[in-house]
Amino acid sequence: MRQQETHHGGTATQSNPHFRYRKASLGNCICKGVLCHLRLLRLSKSLPSPCLCAAVVKLFLFVALALPRLCVAQEEQVDTCVACHTALPEPLNLPVEGMKRDVHREKGLSCVDCHGGDASLMDMTSMAPEKGFRGKPKHAEIPDFCGRCHADGAYMRRFNPRLATDQLQQYWTSVHGQRLKQGDQKVATCVSCHGVHGILPADRAQSRVFAANVPDTCGHCHSNAEYMAEYKIPTDQEAKYKRSVHAEMLLVKRDLSAPACNDCHGNHGAFPPGVSSIAEVCGQCHANNAAFFVRSPHKAAFDKAGLPECATCHSNHEIHRASDDMLGGQPGTVCQRCHQAGSAGNDAAVTMRTAIDRLKGVMTITEAALHKAAVMGMEISEEEYAYREQVRPQLIKVRTETHLANPQAVTQAVDEAIKAAAASEAAATASLAEAQARRRNLLLPLGLIVVLMLLLYAKLRQLERRS
Amino acid sequence: MSSPVEPSARRGAAAWFDERLGVSEALAFLRHKTVPLGGHTVWYYFGGVSLFLFGIQVATGLLLLFYYKPGLDSSYESVQFIVTRVPFGWLMRSLHSWSANLMVFAVFVHMFSVYFLKAYRPPRELTWMTGMALLGLTLTFGFSGYLLPWNELAFFATKVGTDIAAVVPVVGPTIARLLRGGDDVGGATLTRFFGFHVAMLPAAFSAVLVVHLLLIQRQGMSDAIGADQTPAKGMPFFPGFILRDAILWLGVLAVLLVLCTFAPWELGTKADPFASAPAGIRPEWYFTFVSQSLKYLPAEILGLEGEVVGICTFLVGGLFLLCVPFLDRRAARNQKSPLFTLVGIAIVAFMLTMVALAYLKPY
Amino acid sequence: MDAGTADDVSRRRLLDVLLSGGMVAFLGAVFYPVARYLTPPKVTEIATSTVVAAKVSEVKPNAGKIFRFGSKPGILVRLPSGEWRAFSAVCTHLQCTVQYRSDLEQIWCPCHNGHFDLSGKNVSGPPPAPLDPYDVNVRGDEVVVSRRA
Numbered sequence: 001m002r003q004q005e006t007h008h009g010g011t012a013t014q015s016n017p018h019f020r021y022r023k024a025s026l027g028n029c030i031c032k033g034v035l036c037h038l039r040l041l042r043l044s045k046s047l048p049s050p051c052l053c054a055a056v057v058k059l060f061l062f063v064a065l066a067l068p069r070l071c072v073a074q075e076e077q078v079d080t081c082v083a084c085h086t087a088l089p090e091p092l093n094l095p096v097e098g099m100k101r102d103v104h105r106e107k108g109l110s111c112v113d114c115h116g117g118d119a120s121l122m123d124m125t126s127m128a129p130e131k132g133f134r135g136k137p138k139h140a141e142i143p144d145f146c147g148r149c150h151a152d153g154a155y156m157r158r159f160n161p162r163l164a165t166d167q168l169q170q171y172w173t174s175v176h177g178q179r180l181k182q183g184d185q186k187v188a189t190c191v192s193c194h195g196v197h198g199i200l201p202a203d204r205a206q207s208r209v210f211a212a213n214v215p216d217t218c219g220h221c222h223s224n225a226e227y228m229a230e231y232k233i234p235t236d237q238e239a240k241y242k243r244s245v246h247a248e249m250l251l252v253k254r255d256l257s258a259p260a261c262n263d264c265h266g267n268h269g270a271f272p273p274g275v276s277s278i279a280e281v282c283g284q285c286h287a288n289n290a291a292f293f294v295r296s297p298h299k300a301a302f303d304k305a306g307l308p309e310c311a312t313c314h315s316n317h318e319i320h321r322a323s324d325d326m327l328g329g330q331p332g333t334v335c336q337r338c339h340q341a342g343s344a345g346n347d348a349a350v351t352m353r354t355a356i357d358r359l360k361g362v363m364t365i366t367e368a369a370l371h372k373a374a375v376m377g378m379e380i381s382e383e384e385y386a387y388r389e390q391v392r393p394q395l396i397k398v399r400t401e402t403h404l405a406n407p408q409a410v411t412q413a414v415d416e417a418i419k420a421a422a423a424s425e426a427a428a429t430a431s432l433a434e435a436q437a438r439r440r441n442l443l444l445p446l447g448l449i450v451v452l453m454l455l456l457y458a459k460l461r462q463l464e465r466r467s
Numbered sequence: 468m469s470s471p472v473e474p475s476a477r478r479g480a481a482a483w484f485d486e487r488l489g490v491s492e493a494l495a496f497l498r499h500k501t502v503p504l505g506g507h508t509v510w511y512y513f514g515g516v517s518l519f520l521f522g523i524q525v526a527t528g529l530l531l532l533f534y535y536k537p538g539l540d541s542s543y544e545s546v547q548f549i550v551t552r553v554p555f556g557w558l559m560r561s562l563h564s565w566s567a568n569l570m571v572f573a574v575f576v577h578m579f580s581v582y583f584l585k586a587y588r589p590p591r592e593l594t595w596m597t598g599m600a601l602l603g604l605t606l607t608f609g610f611s612g613y614l615l616p617w618n619e620l621a622f623f624a625t626k627v628g629t630d631i632a633a634v635v636p637v638v639g640p641t642i643a644r645l646l647r648g649g650d651d652v653g654g655a656t657l658t659r660f661f662g663f664h665v666a667m668l669p670a671a672f673s674a675v676l677v678v679h680l681l682l683i684q685r686q687g688m689s690d691a692i693g694a695d696q697t698p699a700k701g702m703p704f705f706p707g708f709i710l711r712d713a714i715l716w717l718g719v720l721a722v723l724l725v726l727c728t729f730a731p732w733e734l735g736t737k738a739d740p741f742a743s744a745p746a747g748i749r750p751e752w753y754f755t756f757v758s759q760s761l762k763y764l765p766a767e768i769l770g771l772e773g774e775v776v777g778i779c780t781f782l783v784g785g786l787f788l789l790c791v792p793f794l795d796r797r798a799a800r801n802q803k804s805p806l807f808t809l810v811g812i813a814i815v816a817f818m819l820t821m822v823a824l825a826y827l828k829p830y
Numbered sequence: 831m832d833a834g835t836a837d838d839v840s841r842r843r844l845l846d847v848l849l850s851g852g853m854v855a856f857l858g859a860v861f862y863p864v865a866r867y868l869t870p871p872k873v874t875e876i877a878t879s880t881v882v883a884a885k886v887s888e889v890k891p892n893a894g895k896i897f898r899f900g901s902k903p904g905i906l907v908r909l910p911s912g913e914w915r916a917f918s919a920v921c922t923h924l925q926c927t928v929q930y931r932s933d934l935e936q937i938w939c940p941c942h943n944g945h946f947d948l949s950g951k952n953v954s955g956p957p958p959a960p961l962d963p964y965d966v967n968v969r970g971d972e973v974v975v976s977r978r979a
Contacts, residue, residue, distance in 0.1 A: 255923070255924075255956070256958070257923065257942070257955070257956030257957075257958065258956075283943075284943065285942040285943050285955065285956065286942070286943070287940070287943040288940055377730065377731030377732075377733070378731075379547060379550045379551045379557070379734055381547065381551075381734075381901060382551065385898065385901055389896075389898075389903055389927060393926075393927065396941075438557075438728050439728055439729070442724060442725065442728045444859070445724060445859050446721055446724060446725070448852070448855055448856055448859055449717050449718075449720060449721045449724075449856070450721070451852060452717055452849075452852045452853070452856055453714050453717045453718060455845065455848055455849045455852050456710055456713055456714050456717070456849070457710075457714055458845055459706075459710065459845055459846075459849055460706065460707065460710040460711065460714070462842060462845060463706045463707075463710070464706075464707060530864065530867055530868070533867075533868060540879050540977075541879075544900070552871045552873055553867060553871055554863075554866040554867055554869065554871065555863040555864075555866050555867045556867060558863060558867075559863075559867055
């Protein structure tokens, strides 16, 4: 029954980590340990230790280092994979080093759970095919290797019922998966992104697939021009992305909701989004802009021309903060790239830009008035609140509405916004007027004081003359 | 002075009050009092200016009390309310803040002018000591009142101030805890500073002020050392000095009004105990001579913590000033006392330099 | 010196009259602002910890209203059941002002499509934390919102 439960081949005792090594005794340890190492020495041709001296040193080291770990009381468990590989030179000890911080190890899994074999045996028979040893999978075998557990919902339930188990299926739909099936040895597999010994869950900051680390992980291959030469696709995506506003939010401001590669391209099913579905992708966050765009004449036109919707104007990787300078009819705007001067589209663009500039002009005046009142010492936090809450959002609204590409709608929205701005400006002007009034009104009491001072002085003179 | 009212009726009312209060006796006394005339006369006015400004403080403070609500959620907001919603609230608030600063300045000038004129010499030792007490109380008024609007600058200035108080050896931490109402500056500090500012300090100040003024009235104004003054040469207190006082006070009021209109006191941003201190924070200007000089002390002096040595020096300095009537034997003998004058000049120079540095080189 | 000539007397009287008049004017100039100051203003209280967000009749079920609370906006929501809820309207993502979506029966932020459920919890999109809740009480026909203690 245990055999059916597990996926590692071999007998139940080998596969279940909680039922391992009962027979280890001191003599057994030393004997088997030394034998193990001697066998390794025989294989030493493939190991970087040609001379006998080195071999003897290694034997000594093995005895010194591994022995304490091997020599334990009867009931304690010894994972011989770990014990042996710890003592070996690079690169054979790297898996053990890596596994020190690994989510599989945290869940109680170890080498045999993936690689099969028998971790109770001290010698090379632990890695015999009869014991179910699978060894190091080939590149093309890796997805299925990991998928043996991760695509098995019933098995994964034991460890994390919430974790998805469709990664393998998704992977086969991706560019990487499809090319792997065709025999491409260079494309990414599970271990290319997640690592192999030392895999951490994506919500841990040290993980290679943690949101803020994703660009570097993808860029490891995709930014390597030499590596990617045969694929004839650009290798500047990571560099471009890192100059974008999304990268500033994710990597600098640590806003983990900002998109990295996987948020637009998909995780395991990584594929560049189709040109006619880009608005949907961007619209996951930029809902209003996408909704307006889809209702605009640009949607049909772009899709027909095979233009990548949002990315046509905003770029795909190097997306900067949109500016009003993008809108309009003159060279330098995105509109005039398609709409020649004099065309209806160009006129519409010019109308919208003019309207927005008008609004910004009014807002500048209002802000100047508010600032002046503040500088004169007036307390205008309420007026500033009203401006912040009622006028500024109007500008954002108008800018969003340009995606509808309807100049009438934009002009109307601008007119409403200007009304709100006018109200704010009136409040600021009133405040300024009050400040001026206070200064003017000061003259009266000041004058009175001066007069009184003179009168008192006159009285003083009078009284002193008398006495 | 006569008035346009019917003479007989007035005399009747005045006589009625005089019978019961003895006003004319007080007036007669005042008529005989004189103020020394000479080159130093101008300095004699600063005590009156301080008194006038204290009066402004009491009046505007009383008015502010009608609308101010102490509390973490209401201090800042109520001051904002006063300044924006209450008619002339902006004026009352600015008057109170500006007058506070002018009063501290006037009290310092008054103290130093008395010091340099050696007016503390016998028999005026008590007048001097009550005056020093009034100076201390004024500074405490300033310190406690500054926090009440609960804005960012005030919050951190209070933090710096209580931290300095904590440096005093032996009793420092206790004093700081008593001031703060706890381990940190917070709501408890606000409540107790309010209690200090509107109740405890006014009571103490008034009591000491009465003694101070009584002593002055009883003993008369002091002459400069070596001056040859006969009562005939002096200026009569009434009407000469009083009227001049009144003119000056009106002038001070005019200055205050101009300041309030053209440089109204800022509201600032509400204090946030969790925010980090803005760079270059310092207490109000009249405390900067302490905070700035402490900055220049090395971390250790002769095995003791630098700040402790600094604070103790200031305490010793304060004690010196307090006891100067008993220390200055030459002045007591009515002789010129250049040593004490020099010490005074050094103290003033030091304080001015430190204040200047605090504003020119705050970091 | 004697009392002086008739001229002196009249000048003295004039000065006295002027002085008295001046003092009366001065006192008036002092007491006028004081009197105005002491007169309670129209808005008698500062809304720091409590504010009247709306009238009951203003907000129908499955509707919301933005109101001012201190220096920040708040959102008052009336659930389809008629129950009242109130939260800080400052989105926890990038501080845009949220709004009520009656079609979704959720609170929504238009900036980056963040969704909050009717208990203020961030349920979808970028916002990393829930909206700060406020207490709501109905007093007559006024809906009063106050900060949680």
